[in-house]
Amino acid sequence: MKQLAVLLLLLAASLPVMGADLLETYQQAKANDPGWRAAQAGRLAGAEKAPQGRSLLLPTLGLSAATSESDQQVIMPSTTNNYRYGTDSYNILLTQPLYRKQNFAAYAQGIAGANIAEHEFELARQDLILRATLAYFDVLAAQDVLDFAVTEKDAIGRQLALARRNFNVGSATLVDVHEAQARYDLVAAQQITAANDLEVSKEALRALIGTAPAALARLESRIELQPPDPADMEQWVQTATTQSPRLKAQQETLEIARQEVERNSGGHYPTLDLTASRAWSDAGGSVQGFAIESTTNQIGLQFQMSLYQGGGIASRVREAAARLDETGQRIEQTRRQVAQQTREAYLAVINGMARVQALEQARLSNERALESTVIGYERGLRTGVDVLNAQRELFRTRRDLSQARYGYLISRLRLKAAAGVLQEPDLEDINRLLAHKQ
Template sequence: MKRWISLGIFFVFSVPAAGGDLLDLYRQAKTSDPAWLAAQAGYQAGIEKAPQGRALLLPTLGLSASRSGSDQQVTIPSGSNIYHYSTDTYAIQLTQPLYSKQNSASYAQGLAGASQSEFELELARQDLILRASQAYFDVLAAQDALDFVISEKESISKQLSLAKRNFAVGNATLVDVHEAQARYDIAAAQQITAANFLEVKKEALRMLTGNEPGTLARLDTKLELQAPEPADMNQWVETSVNANQRIKSQREAVEIARQEVEKSRGGHLPTLDLVASRAYSDAGGSVLGFAIESTTNQIGLQFQMPLYQGGGISSKVRESVAQLEVASQRLDQTRRQVAQQVRESYLAVINGVARVQALEQARISNERALESTVIGYERGVRTGVDVLNAQRELFRTRLSLSQARYDYLISRLFLKAAAGTLQEQDLEGINRLLAHKSSG
């Protein structure tokens, strides 16, 4: 007899004739994802901290102008006089800080803040790669699940029809018919659930890109499994110490806090400025009875020394020292968290390779088991329920294998992100694993 039951359930990954691949979706996300666009704006704002800090060390130049009216009554022994006149004054002043501990600390803070913004932007870029990849493969996994359910439903339908025919001629029991009908009804319900789940995942991708996902390139049936390189977990952890963007950003946060301590302590120290000015005054009158026009040039040093400010400066120093300790502890916490993430991601890749290999072998074994069960059913030594059970196990294995393949690819990206070495080239490498057809 024909083995159509077995042949009907074999699943083949479909390849879209046209549609976006992973890189296409990532590029769309770069132009529309609000989180990434906000990160870019935050970077533009953050890098301005450097010139703002530098400005405190550079000279300032100010121009002032005023016009005033005077009404003076002067009384002398010989009588009194009233004078009405106006005065125009113009002045320009240059101030060059020569020594200010607070300004120097603010400049160092500005440099650290700008560097921190660069690290935060790189961290956001890596996060976008991960989110785009996760959303993309979530859609593919949901599509695979739906395809598997549809294939299983079709296979059960054929088994149900066969059970009914065999029952009609006395070659099957009513149990076979009822079991096949129950399995078919369950598969129909699962198809509805899988279709809804696919729409949910498409919506997540739509939120990321701002566009309809369309037809996505599917993962090729041949997947080359690669262990992490280098194959040493500790080396990955060591790499993360100097490459991870979160650690780098937190280091700059510690530097900002350290300079805040210096700035607070600078409140006890004197400041010294070079001041140069030129002023012009044109008075339309005076108590002398005639107009006065004058030009004054000045240059000198201005020294200021705070003596007592109610204990506010000392309190600020204590506060900033405590904030420095907070930043230092957060840096240590970040290092530990990153090391943990690296180890978990490394193990996820290793286990992912082993799991995919094991499920590949399980798929082959289940296919053989199904073929044997079908033969036994044809010979009357196995029941229709046995065939349905074998079919179910095969589809479950294929579904687990599909998810394991996607999890393996995502874990590779997460490992590099945890180590701080994730680049767009890594995304291109994953994208080459997707199956494509020429549009022509």
């Protein structure tokens, strides 16, 4: 029984390691991730689409100035005169569009472009939450696999030593020794692989947060399994079709395509502008032989209308109409993809809960099976190979349970991301399941 106690102690789950938690890692990612910084710059750039479109509806004011020197020779029947003089001038022109169909459409496109930038920024923010959580849990999962490999190797090492001792006294066969040695060597190789996988996961996290990750807070030994709220898949789909930033951006793209039809069709419409100007000229001489200074103020309306451009306007209208139809079909495609992803994410949460519960029960069953096998081995009813097999099944179950727990938590976030409602408080809920620093 002493051997049983030692063995079960080795198989017990290790205590959570205190360290940087998920929220701290997410904040580091917000400060250092190049993808997030690019999204911030893209948002600022996209926001300028609105004032650029609005500028087409506002007045324009231009100033021009010139200075020149003139050298004139005037030949007349009775005389020849030479004149040299300088001329200074300036002109100020104010133009206020009164009716330009193209400009109204371009203004609407600018508003839609700015909205797209906002939706894409929101999509990038939700993506950062997912990427930070995935990178964080990848490190924890890799650390779990390494811990399980180390613990399993220690347990098999003890079993190998016991098999050798029993073989020397004649109570075990050489098969037990060879099987234990083979299992030990296999787990040693698995430990090397697990250690490498852990370093790879840490490097992926380093690329996200810009620095080498410190020790990370681990999951509590037990987590509360929460079903989706509301527990109705179609309600989640309905939310996704109205809240998804990806779908909202596509809808703004449709508005841009619709206004592109209006903008091109505006080539058939007249334009009307209000103009006001002031022109001043000071000539130091003239053919009359005296200086001339003049100031002219004008205000009026300017009307323009294209009558025929070789069919180019009609062709551009047809092209824009076809693009509009194409964009509409893209939106329908996106809507179906969003609905599909939401349903898959919902099912992943439900199945993740069931898998965690099943593996929790399987772990308890495997622990009892190992205990019974060890007792049978001590009484000569079971072989060392039976003990090794029971150990292997227990460690596999513990590894699968660890992966299932992380997968379940990620599925919760993915469901909200698919529905377009993932927020930082959702990350805080996950963070509460970690063992925090004291």
